[in-house]
Amino acid sequence: MIRTHALTKRFGPVLAVDRVDLDVREGDVYGFLGANGSGKTTTVRMLLGLVLATSGTVEVLGEPMPRAGRTVLPQVGTLVEGPAAYGHLTGRANLALLDAAGGRSGRRDRARRVAEALELVGMDVAADRRVRGYSLGMRQRLGLAAALLQRPRLLVLDEPTNGLDPQGIREMRELLLRLNAEGTTIFLSSHLLAEVEQLCSRVGVLDRGRLVVQDDLATLRAPTGRTVVRTPDAAAAVTLLDGRVEHRDGQRLVVRAQDPADLNATLVEAGIRVHELGPERHGLEQVVLAATTGHPGESREPA
Amino acid sequence: MIAVELRKLLRRPRTWWTIALLNALPTLVAVLLAITDVGPQPGEGPAFLSAVLTDGTLFPLAALAIVLPLFMPVAVALYAGEAVAGEAQTGTLRYLLVRPVGRTRVLVAKLVGIMAFVLLAVAVVAAVAYVVGLLVLGGREDTAATVTAISGSTLTTSEVVQRTLLAVLYVALSMLGVAALALFLSTVSDSSLAAAFGALAFLVASTVLLTLDAAQALHPYLPTRYWLAFVDLFRDPILWRDLVRGVALQGVYVLVFLGAAWANFGTKDITS
Numbered sequence: 001m002i003r004t005h006a007l008t009k010r011f012g013p014v015l016a017v018d019r020v021d022l023d024v025r026e027g028d029v030y031g032f033l034g035a036n037g038s039g040k041t042t043t044v045r046m047l048l049g050l051v052l053a054t055s056g057t058v059e060v061l062g063e064p065m066p067r068a069g070r071t072v073l074p075q076v077g078t079l080v081e082g083p084a085a086y087g088h089l090t091g092r093a094n095l096a097l098l099d100a101a102g103g104r105s106g107r108r109d110r111a112r113r114v115a116e117a118l119e120l121v122g123m124d125v126a127a128d129r130r131v132r133g134y135s136l137g138m139r140q141r142l143g144l145a146a147a148l149l150q151r152p153r154l155l156v157l158d159e160p161t162n163g164l165d166p167q168g169i170r171e172m173r174e175l176l177l178r179l180n181a182e183g184t185t186i187f188l189s190s191h192l193l194a195e196v197e198q199l200c201s202r203v204g205v206l207d208r209g210r211l212v213v214q215d216d217l218a219t220l221r222a223p224t225g226r227t228v229v230r231t232p233d234a235a236a237a238v239t240l241l242d243g244r245v246e247h248r249d250g251q252r253l254v255v256r257a258q259d260p261a262d263l264n265a266t267l268v269e270a271g272i273r274v275h276e277l278g279p280e281r282h283g284l285e286q287v288v289l290a291a292t293t294g295h296p297g298e299s300r301e302p303a
Numbered sequence: 304m305i306a307v308e309l310r311k312l313l314r315r316p317r318t319w320w321t322i323a324l325l326n327a328l329p330t331l332v333a334v335l336l337a338i339t340d341v342g343p344q345p346g347e348g349p350a351f352l353s354a355v356l357t358d359g360t361l362f363p364l365a366a367l368a369i370v371l372p373l374f375m376p377v378a379v380a381l382y383a384g385e386a387v388a389g390e391a392q393t394g395t396l397r398y399l400l401v402r403p404v405g406r407t408r409v410l411v412a413k414l415v416g417i418m419a420f421v422l423l424a425v426a427v428v429a430a431v432a433y434v435v436g437l438l439v440l441g442g443r444e445d446t447a448a449t450v451t452a453i454s455g456s457t458l459t460t461s462e463v464v465q466r467t468l469l470a471v472l473y474v475a476l477s478m479l480g481v482a483a484l485a486l487f488l489s490t491v492s493d494s495s496l497a498a499a500f501g502a503l504a505f506l507v508a509s510t511v512l513l514t515l516d517a518a519q520a521l522h523p524y525l526p527t528r529y530w531l532a533f534v535d536l537f538r539d540p541i542l543w544r545d546l547v548r549g550v551a552l553q554g555v556y557v558l559v560f561l562g563a564a565w566a567n568f569g570t571k572d573i574t575s
Binding site for chain 1: 304306307310311314315316393394395397398399400401402403404405570572573574
């Protein structure tokens with residue numbers, strides 16, 4: 001659905017995006033991670049033809065961007081760097097104007113389309129109030145409604161849960177998963193690891209303009225071949241396992257053992273009590289930290 | 304997109320506030336004239352103002368002459384300066400572009416929107432001035448359906464109406480140069496105020512140079528040079544020379560600055 005090749009953007013002397021090869025497949029919920037200023041938004045803008053690449057190519061829905069924008073963009077819903085709407089108009093009027101601006105969609109069922117999009121994001125109640133009085137969360141929902149207006153095949157969302165309360169975040173997550181189940185591919189950029197971990201099937205990590213990781217979340221979080229044991233008899237366990245314990249931290253042991261069940265049997269036979277035992281998995285946070293052995297505070301992109 | 308732009312124009316409170324303010328000064332002038340009955344001497348003050356004491360129906364022309372040199376350009380520059388930069392500031396520009404609306408179409412729709420605003424403003428000023436003139440200054444004192452043209456002969460009512468409409472059109476056209484310049488600056492800067500002030504600075508410079516004899520060679524190319532030429536419509540016969548030059552000059556400004564706006568905006572990185 002999205003494929004970039006050696007995508008590069010230079011703002012004057014600043015290299016904001018450096019030879020990025022993105023590969024987002026149909027049906028993915030793709031989490032695009034990166035610290036603030038790592039080039040996420042610039043990349044997203046290049047995908048949409050808002051910012052023109054210095055070099056490299058972008059393909060969206062199999063067609064080159066920005067050249068094929070006229071045919072590609074109507075099938076893409078976007079939320080880029082926060083929602084935007086005219087404050088003196090109501091949410092509904094804003095959507096109607098945006099729908100009319102596209103030109104391709106018919107006038108006849110505009111009202112229905114707008115109402116459906118508003119209902120999807122749970123904004124049908126506040127739709128007839130002026131946007132000026134909206135909270136950040138309501139603006140965010142309105143922005144998402146705008147993105148859903150044309151029933152897109154691909155959703156490109158930049159920080160979609162910004163400003164939402166926990167309840168709103170859960171609703172957003174459920175909505176996105178439902179849309180994904182109905183066949184919408186979702187490209188979601190975020191700096192919230194937990195959000196991506198709960199939502200995404202594939203992950204790309206951007207670090208100071210470079211794509212340092214791109215893989216299925218399941219692969220990244222695959223068991224590491226080690227088992228974590230918590231036992232009150234830690235000393236006895238260390239003696240028993242002799243040499244297989246890689247790390248000891250009070251009652252917590254990290255043991256080189258492919259199969260936790262075998263390890264458990266060994267420990268129990270030796271009369272060692274076990275509180276907790278399970279395969280070690282890297283959290284996304286560890287994966288990202290390992291990949292971005294970076295120097296925090298060094299931002300190379302203008303805000 | 305053009306229809307959308309017009310809907311935005313009409314539904315915006317600011318449009319109507321601006322137009323209301325544009326009407327305030329001529330109305331104040333009319334009231335003062337009616338109270339004091341002291342008009343400027345013929346040939347002094349804004350054009351037509353000396354004539355309106357005897358004929359309130361001429362007041363629309365006086366009103367346009369009052370508003371044209373300063374207030375209209377300010378309103379137009381502010382409106383046009385906001386056209387692209389304002390959308391960039393609110394963030395709606397990026398959503399328009401990914402709808403997608405082509406960048407050229409955005410520019411054309413904006414220019415049409417600005418023209419509609421100018422026409423609307425000029426027409427409302429003329430209409431309000433007509434009503435105000437009639438109410439405050441009274442109708443024509445002699446009932447004969449004639450008006451004395453500036454050059455001394457008389458014009459029939461239908462001639463006056465026709466020529467007033469032409470004058471309204473001419474004033475609107477005169478604003479296009481400022482509009483195109485402000486629109487261009489609006490694509491360069493993300494600040495609407497910077498764009499508006501840039502355009503106004505250009506106008507001020509033009510006005511200053513017009514009073515300077517040493518700048519004689521530049522005069523025919525200054526955007527404000529032919530602004531008040533609509534007065535020539537009320538000569539008999541109409542003196543077309545300056546009117547035609549005025550329209551042609553505005554046309555050149557529109558072409559140059561719209562071309563510059565297009566060249567700049569067409570390949571610009573939208574980072575707002």
